[in-house]
Amino acid sequence: MSEAVTIAPPMRARIPNRMGDPAVWLFGTLILLLILLVANPILRLIWDSFHTADGTLSFSSYAAALGRSRNLQALLNSFYLGVAVTAIAIALGVPLALAVSRTNMPARGFTHVSVLAAFVMPNFLGAIAWILLAGPNAGWLNRLWSEVLGTDRGPFNIFSFWGLAFVIALYTYPLIYVFTKSALDLVSTELEDAASIHGAGKLRTLTRVTLPLVLPSIVGAAILIFLESVALYGTPALIAIPAGLNLATTQIVSFFEYPLKVEQAAAFSMPILALTVVMLYLQRRLLARKGFVSVSGKGGERRPFDVGAWKWVLLGYSALVSLLTVVMPLIILVLASLSKAWGRGFSAGNLTFANFYNIFFEQLTVRSALVNTVTYSAVTALVCVAMGMCVAYATQRRITPFPTLIQFLALAPVAVPGLILAIGLYAAYAGPPFSLYGTGALVVVAFTTRFLPIAVTACGAGVRSLNPELEEAVRILGGGRLTALGKVVVPLLNKTLVGAFILVFVICTKELSTAVFLTGPASRVVSVLTLDLSEQGNYESLAAMGVVLVVIVTLVVGIGMRIAGRDFMLRRS
Amino acid sequence: MSKLELNNVRKQYGALAVVDDLSLQLRKGELVTLLGPSGCGKTTTLRMIAGFIELSGGSIAVDGRQISGAGRTVPPEHRGMSMIFQSYAIWPNMTVAENVAFGLNVRRVPGEESKRRVEEMLDVVKLGALAQRYPAELSGGQQQRVALARAMVVRPEVLLLDEPLSNLDANLREEMAGEIRRLHDEFNFTTVYVTHDQTEAMTISDRIAVLNLGKLEQIDTPWNLYNRPRTRFVAGFIGQTNLVEGHVRDGQIRLRGLEGVLPMGGQAAAASADMRISIRPQSLFLGPQGNGALPMGAVSVVARTYLGEYWDYLVRPTAGGDELKVHAPPSSVLDVGHESLLSIDPAGVALVS
Numbered sequence: 001m002s003e004a005v006t007i008a009p010p011m012r013a014r015i016p017n018r019m020g021d022p023a024v025w026l027f028g029t030l031i032l033l034l035i036l037l038v039a040n041p042i043l044r045l046i047w048d049s050f051h052t053a054d055g056t057l058s059f060s061s062y063a064a065a066l067g068r069s070r071n072l073q074a075l076l077n078s079f080y081l082g083v084a085v086t087a088i089a090i091a092l093g094v095p096l097a098l099a100v101s102r103t104n105m106p107a108r109g110f111t112h113v114s115v116l117a118a119f120v121m122p123n124f125l126g127a128i129a130w131i132l133l134a135g136p137n138a139g140w141l142n143r144l145w146s147e148v149l150g151t152d153r154g155p156f157n158i159f160s161f162w163g164l165a166f167v168i169a170l171y172t173y174p175l176i177y178v179f180t181k182s183a184l185d186l187v188s189t190e191l192e193d194a195a196s197i198h199g200a201g202k203l204r205t206l207t208r209v210t211l212p213l214v215l216p217s218i219v220g221a222a223i224l225i226f227l228e229s230v231a232l233y234g235t236p237a238l239i240a241i242p243a244g245l246n247l248a249t250t251q252i253v254s255f256f257e258y259p260l261k262v263e264q265a266a267a268f269s270m271p272i273l274a275l276t277v278v279m280l281y282l283q284r285r286l287l288a289r290k291g292f293v294s295v296s297g298k299g300g301e302r303r304p305f306d307v308g309a310w311k312w313v314l315l316g317y318s319a320l321v322s323l324l325t326v327v328m329p330l331i332i333l334v335l336a337s338l339s340k341a342w343g344r345g346f347s348a349g350n351l352t353f354a355n356f357y358n359i360f361f362e363q364l365t366v367r368s369a370l371v372n373t374v375t376y377s378a379v380t381a382l383v384c385v386a387m388g389m390c391v392a393y394a395t396q397r398r399i400t401p402f403p404t405l406i407q408f409l410a411l412a413p414v415a416v417p418g419l420i421l422a423i424g425l426y427a428a429y430a431g432p433p434f435s436l437y438g439t440g441a442l443v444v445v446a447f448t449t450r451f452l453p454i455a456v457t458a459c460g461a462g463v464r465s466l467n468p469e470l471e472e473a474v475r476i477l478g479g480g481r482l483t484a485l486g487k488v489v490v491p492l493l494n495k496t497l498v499g500a501f502i503l504v505f506v507i508c509t510k511e512l513s514t515a516v517f518l519t520g521p522a523s524r525v526v527s528v529l530t531l532d533l534s535e536q537g538n539y540e541s542l543a544a545m546g547v548v549l550v551v552i553v554t555l556v557v558g559i560g561m562r563i564a565g566r567d568f569m570l571r572r573s
Numbered sequence: 574m575s576k577l578e579l580n581n582v583r584k585q586y587g588a589l590a591v592v593d594d595l596s597l598q599l600r601k602g603e604l605v606t607l608l609g610p611s612g613c614g615k616t617t618t619l620r621m622i623a624g625f626i627e628l629s630g631g632s633i634a635v636d637g638r639q640i641s642g643a644g645r646t647v648p649p650e651h652r653g654m655s656m657i658f659q660s661y662a663i664w665p666n667m668t669v670a671e672n673v674a675f676g677l678n679v680r681r682v683p684g685e686e687s688k689r690r691v692e693e694m695l696d697v698v699k700l701g702a703l704a705q706r707y708p709a710e711l712s713g714g715q716q717q718r719v720a721l722a723r724a725m726v727v728r729p730e731v732l733l734l735d736e737p738l739s740n741l742d743a744n745l746r747e748e749m750a751g752e753i754r755r756l757h758d759e760f761n762f763t764t765v766y767v768t769h770d771q772t773e774a775m776t777i778s779d780r781i782a783v784l785n786l787g788k789l790e791q792i793d794t795p796w797n798l799y800n801r802p803r804t805r806f807v808a809g810f811i812g813q814t815n816l817v818e819g820h821v822r823d824g825q826i827r828l829r830g831l832e833g834v835l836p837m838g839g840q841a842a843a844a845s846a847d848m849r850i851s852i853r854p855q856s857l858f859l860g861p862q863g864n865g866a867l868p869m870g871a872v873s874v875v876a877r878t879y880l881g882e883y884w885d886y887l888v889r890p891t892a893g894g895d896e897l898k899v900h901a902p903p904s905s906v907l908d909v910g911h912e913s914l915l916s917i918d919p920a921g922v923a924l925v926s
Contacts, residue, residue, distance in 0.1 A: 469662035475649040476623055476656040477676035477727060487675075491666040 023481035027400045030390045034409045037449045041424030042416060048427050049266035061267035071251055071268065078230045078248035078272075081165055085229040086222045088169035092321055093176030094218060099314040101184035102210065104304045106315055114322035119174035120557055121326060122510035123167075124234035124530045125546040129329030130167045131238065132336055132539060134158040138343050140332060159243035168235050170325045172225050179221035183214035189303045202305065216286050223283040227276050231417030234512035237531050248272055249513065252419050256517045262427055269420040277415045330550065336543035355544035366545050368522075369529040374552060376440055376525060377508035380447035381501045387448070388455025388500065389493075392463045393485065397471070407456075414453040418513030421450055426518060438520020446514040451504050458503065462496035463489070499564035502556055509553055574637055576601040576763040577622070577731050583630035584617055584787075591617050593787040595631070599731075602761040604754075605792075606774040609784035610810070615767045618784070619733050622765060623656055624649035635730055650679075655724035656733040659740065661716045663708040669695070669719050670704040676727035694726040697756070714745045721753070725760060732762040738773060750776045771811050775799075783807050800853075801840070805925045808851035815857075816925070817895040819850035826850060826922065830894025833869035835917060840924050849925045854900040856921025859886065859913040866916040872897070873912045879903075888915065 052058050065071060099105045100112055133141050134156035142154025157163060187210060195205040233249040240247050248268075255265035307314070336342040340352045359366035391410040395403040413421060425446050429436045436442035466489065474484040490497065512527035519528050526549050533542040575598035584592040592614040599605050607615040620626045622633060624646055632642035640647040655676065664672055670691055677687040695701045698718040708716055717737065724732060737753070738746045754777040757764060768774050774781050775795045782792040783806070791798060791807045802808035805816060820827045822845045826835040858866050859874075872888040875896060879885075884906070886899040891912060899915075907913060 467660050467662065469658040469660050470664060472623075472625060472649070473656070473658060473662035473664070473723075474675070475625075476652070476654055476733075477723070478650050478653070478679040479675075480648075480650050483679065488664050488666065492664075 023399060026482070027390065027394045030387065030394065031400065031406060033387065034391070034406060037445065037452070038409050038412055041421065041428045041449065042412065044428040045266050045269065045420065045424035048263050048423075049270055051263065053263060061261075061263040062270075064261075065255075065264040065268035066271070070246065074246040074248050074251040075271065077161075077245060081161070081168070081236075081247060082226040082229045084162070084165035085168045085172060086226045088165060089173040089176050089225050090218065090222060092169060092173040093221075094180055095314065096318055096321060097177045097180035097184060098206075098210075099311075099318060101181045102187075102305050103307045103311060103314060105307070105311040105318070107318070111318040111322070114318070114326055115174050115177050116557075117322075118171055118325040120506055120553055121171060121329070122234075122527065122546075122549065122553075123171040123232070124238060124510075124512055124527055125333065125550065126171045126325070126329055127167050127235040127238040128530065128534060128539065128542060128546060129332050130158050130163075130170075131534075132332045132342060132543075133328060134163065159239055161243070161245060164236065164239045164243065164245065165229075167239065168229050168232060169225075171235075172228055173321075173325075175225055175228075176218065176221045179217045180214055183217035184210070187213050192305075202307070220283050220287045223279050223286075227279055227417070230272065231276070231419065231513065233419055233516060234527060234530075237512075237516075238534055249417075249419050252423070253516060262423065265423050266427070269417075269423060272417060273415075273420055276417060280415050333543045333546050333550070336539055337547045339540055342539050342543070355540045356548075359541055359544050359548070363541060365524065365529060366533075366541060369524045369526045370545065370548060370552075372440065372443075372523060373509055373526040373549070376443050376447060376523075377505045379444050380451065380508050381504040383444065383448050384451050384455035384504045385459070385497055385501045387452060388457075388459040389463075389490070389497065391452075391456050392459035393489065396460065396463050397468065399481065410456045411453045413449050413451075418450055418511070419516070422446060422514045422516065422518055425449065425514070430518070437518070438523055440523045442518050443515055443523050443525065446518050447508050447511060450511070450514050451507055454507065455500050455504055458496060458500035459493070462493040466492060495564045499560060502560035502564070505556060506553055509549060575599060576603070576636065577765070578634045578637075579618070579622070579631070580634070581631035582618065582621060582628055582633060584614070584621060584626065585629040590629075591787050592621070595784075595787070595789050597782060597789070597792065599763050599765070601763055604757050604764040604766060604777060604779045606766040606768060606778040606781045607784055608768060608771060608774045608781050608810075609790075611769060612786075613784040614787040615769075615784050616735055619656075619735055619765060619767045622731065623654060623733055624652050653730040654733060655727055655729040657720045657724050657735065657737045659736045661720040661737075661740075663711075663716050663719050663723075665708050668705050668707055669700060669711070672708070672719055673723045673726050676723065680727065690726055691722075694722045697759070698722045698752075713741050714749060717741065717749055718752075721756060725756065725762065728760075729762060732764045734764065734766045736768055737766075738768070738770070746770075746773070747776075753777055775811075783810060785810075800920055801923050802851055802925055803923070805849055805851070808923065808925050813854055813898065815852045815854065815895070815897050817850050817852065817897065819848055819924075821846050821848050821924065826924070828869070828890075828894065830890030830892040831870040831872075831915065832892075833867055833917070835867060835869075835919050835922050837924070838919055838922070851923045851925050852897065852917060853921035854885075854898045856918040857897060857899040858916045858918070859888070859899055859901055859905060859907060861914060861916075864918070865920075866918045868914055868916045870915060871912055872915040874907050874909050877907070877909060888913075890915075 049061055050057060050059065052060060096111060096115065100108045105111075131139070133139055136142065136157045136159065137153060139154065139156055139158065142156050145154035145156070146152060158167065191213070192205050192209055195209045230248060233253065236247050236250055237253070240250055252265050252268060255261045255268065337355050338352065339350045340354070341350065344350050388410075391406060394400045395407045400406060416424070425442070426437075428434075429442055429445065431437070436445070470488055470492070471484040474488055475481070479487065510527065515525050515528050516531070519525060526545060529545070530542060533539075533545070577597075577599040579595055579597040582592055582595045583590060595614075595618060597605065607618055609615050617626060621628055621641060624641065627646045628641050630643075632639050634640060635652070640652055664675075667675070673691045673694060674687055677690060682690070692701065692704075695704055698721055700715065700718050700722065703711065703715065708719065711719065720737070734753070738749050741749060750773050757777070766774075766777065778795060780792055780794055781798050783790040783798065785806045790804045791802065793801070798807060799811055802811060802814075808814045808816060818829060821837065821843070824837050826837060828850065856866075859872070871891045873891055874886055875889050876887040877884060882903070884901040884903060886901055886907065887896055888899055889896045897915070
């Protein structure tokens with residue numbers, strides 16, 4: 001080993017200046033992209049709301065948009081709807097979370113998977129399924145009712161305020177479930193034992209100890225659900241419009257009918273935007289409170305509660321929820337997709353595969369919408385994960401100046417409802433000089449902006465879990481920042497990245513509100529086409545398209561669970 | 574010329590200077606330890622040498638070439654150093670051999686040579702048989718060896734170690750400290766070692782730099798640091814000691830309440846002054862004593878604790894004065910209140926500021 005003692009001088013003579021470091025260029029590009037994707041549309045939206053179409057400063061858009069009682073009523077209706085949806089979602093999600101996390105109810109794993117399925121199910125497909133199930137007269141539940149009881153007509157009418165609230169809640173309650181369950185998972189059994197030892201019964205322990213501990217999480221999730229219901233467009237378009245119910249989102253879209261009133265749409269969005277920002281701020285404050293020690297760190301020993309015969313009641317409730325959210329809607333969609341005419345009921349004579357043949361080989365709009373959805377979602381997911389990784393890495397390792405500002409920009413879209421973000425993107429990029437209207441690029445830009453926060457959060461958690469010394473070891477041995485990223489960080493986070501990719505992909509396939517007035521004839525996606533087909537009453541093709549989409553998404557989620565673990569989608573973040 | 578030189582290095586966060594006016598020179602092949610309590614600025618100093626942290630003032634040079642200084646910091650990857658981290662930072666996605674080969678690949682060492690050097694280095698750290706394992710399958714001590722091999726195989730200009738043994742259990746720590754010293758003797762890399770553990774520092778260092786509150790207290794050989802601490806902090810931080818008031822006059826040290834005098838042993842001081850004196854408990858003896866210890870006067874036992882390996886006595890001069898801690902062999906049994914003659918070995922006596 002004597003020759004090893006002679007120290008070769010590995011230090012390079014040339015010391016590159018800062019601009020020669022490729023990392024600086026990469027992260028500079030990132031900042032530019034963030035400004036284009038996030039800052040520009042949002043600022044453009046605010047700017048437009050204060051200007052008339054010819055560019056003069058004025059408040060006339062506010063006067064026109066908010067001065068009509070019909071428009072104000074729309075805001076109020078959305079508010080009521082948000083409250084109703086939140087209440088139903090809590091009723092659905094909290095008992096399930098309790099049952100799965102804290103009790104000895106049988107089939108807890110199955111319940112968990114059925115909540116995941118409800119989360120994955122696009123809400124516009126759920127809405128279509130419920131129109132088929134509970135539409136007045138022709139709805140299958142109504143027909144079953146009148147056949148069994150011999151009455152004229154069934155009692156269900158999905159085209160109503162409560163019908164709408166019910167359907168929205170069915171596909172948003174997983175949020176309540178996830179927040180409540182992850183909080184419950186951290187409550188140590190010892191805290192409950194302490195209550196029991198002091199003489200509290202099971203119910204008292206539950207209501208006085210367990211639930212108060214997780215209350216901040218429930219309220220936090222409730223705020224998110226409220227905001228999501230106010231911002232939702234898909235289900236309202238399918239149900240509220242036929243029901244004659246004017247909501248904030250349907251009102252925004254009507255500003256985009258001829259004659260186009262982008263400025264009024266922008267002005268009308270401002271109160272909703274303000275409400276969202278304030279409520280998200282409250283939600284952050286609430287969940288950041290340190291008083292609830294038990295909901296942090298290790299939970300200590302945990303034992304499921306033996307709830308005796310109540311476990312069968314809980315199981316029945318879980319089964320009912322999964323029946324309503326997933327099982328019945330999927331059955332009805334499959335049956336409708338195999339029917340010549342869904343209104344004739346299910347019989348041998350009505351059975352056909354023609355709908356599938358049609359959507360693949362004859363109705364080219366459907367096929368291209370499916371291809372578009374998958375392509376745009378995949379591209380968006382890829383871009384989001386790449387950008388999310390760069391943002392998370394650059395900000396947490398403080399590579400770029402102003403890390404807090406970059407983080408803020410990347411997370412800001414969370415506070416902008418999809419439709420409103422779409423107005424900003426429309427104003428910024430639809431016309432010259434970019435002229436992106438109707439192109440796939442604009443859809444990808446919109447989806448990327450909207451879902452970047454999800455990727456940033458997921459990647460941020462990953463980067464935080466890595467000891468920075470792993471990267472410092474690369475650098476001290478002579479590798480640059482990009483070598484550290486490529487050789488160590490990305491390989492170590494591959495599961496996180498795959499998980500984030502699939503999460504963004506699945507959410508993109510469900511996305512309607514940003515797409516609705518950014519897509520043109522060539523860039524239509526499944527969610528937008530659903531509205532068109534529903535308007536035409538073409539429920540058979542629609543159901544077939546839905547079934548194909550569900551199959552694709554299920555496959556992708558299945559692959560994701562194999563790679564990234566069962567819970568990668570249902571994490572609270 | 575010094576291999577590594579720190580000149581008046583300062584690091585400031587806001588108004589707080591975590592490292593202040595620190596100067597050090599390392600000869601080629603020297604192993605210097607930065608020792609101090611947590612928060613003393615030792616890790617910050619090490620990370621400034623590595624290039625992970627920019628300086629607020631002063632400069633750092635290797636072979637006379639400035640690598641950190643006003644307005645310019647050579648990035649870590651261009652310093653030709655290597656470092657061993659507290660967490661070892663072994664990349665879990667690579668095998669042992671891949672970990673060790675990494676630095677050679679970055680330096681574009683040809684495949685054959687790289688392979689040979691990796692094999693040699695793994696043999697040196699006794700990991701030859703585990704080359705194809707992944708880090709998760711290794712014990713803490715083995716991971717530590719991988720980190721050592723990975724850092725040394727590139728023949729670094731300067732080798733940096735950041736509390737490398739703090740995650741190991743006590744037995745393994747001693748063994749690995751010996752191992753690090755053995756490897757240093759074999760390869761003679763200029764090495765900066767950071768630790769808060771004085772035993773570790775004594776075991777492996779050529780010289781130890783004691784840091785406190787961002788400032789250098791003393792840099793010296795382990796022997797001098799223990800026997801000739803120059804500041805109160807060093808005397809108290811390295812081993813146990815008695816810090817008492819004394820008077821220096823005519824090259825002799827007098828202690829309150831004791832008639833005997835101690836020679837200064839060449840330590841510089843004003844002609845006549847009151848000073849703090851550090852006296853090691855092992856240099857104090859109760860009862861008649863030869864071996865160069867000088868009789869000082871009568872003391873009585875105030876308190877005692879039996880610690881198995883030695884007696885820990887607290888004594889006070891019968892004529893009044895500071896209480897002194899004495900470590901006596903287990904055979905020397907004295908009851909509380911008992912009077913005895915105290916003698917002191919001048920080798921364990923130091924004037925501190």
